[in-house]
Amino acid sequence: MGNSQVHDETPPSQTVLLLRAPRQRYDLVEAYPVPRLAHESEVLVRNRAIGLNPIDWKAPDFGFGLPPLPCIAGRELAGEVAQVSPGNTRWKVGDRVAVISTDYRDPRKAAYQQFVVAREHTVVRLPARMSYEQGSAFGVAFAAAALALGVSLGADFSAVLDGPDLYRAVRGLGQDQLPPDVAAECLDGLEPDERPAAGDWLAVWGGN
16 A cells, blocks of 8 residues: 555564464564555554453464464554554554454454554554553453444444444445354344343343
């Protein structure tokens, strides 16, 4: 992508953790190319802290939930914006952000590398009082709660700080745009008339 805004310190290569096969250790690889922006809605983030999740060791140890190998893993991180696309007005170079790598199957967007590409809707501004280490730890929990409430339960966030209606947003996608292992749940798991309404009672298990 031409005419991108590039941080002066962005190098052409980086260090990554690469998984070459199931049940093997991650391999520390140097001189690996820094990923490039491919879409107007993407930003490049200089990685400062990585959140660790059980899936990050369970997937290689047990050989499930892995993208095509060799792959770069990692689902949440925090850092600062290093590059933005032309015309981007939401983010600028140097902004402190947390990134939720919901599409980590794209190796450019996985967390175990020094520079990570992220779609704008997966980037959250870090408050000044929050450290990178703190910011790297809430992404997966936030995404899990948002998807459980918005997609599986069908709660509508549009009345809360102009949030999204995830139920409608997901159903506006084609089935080919959703991972095969979750497409049926996303599209057919809840009928429109089963969505919760104001005043409905809910039973919660394990909500502590």
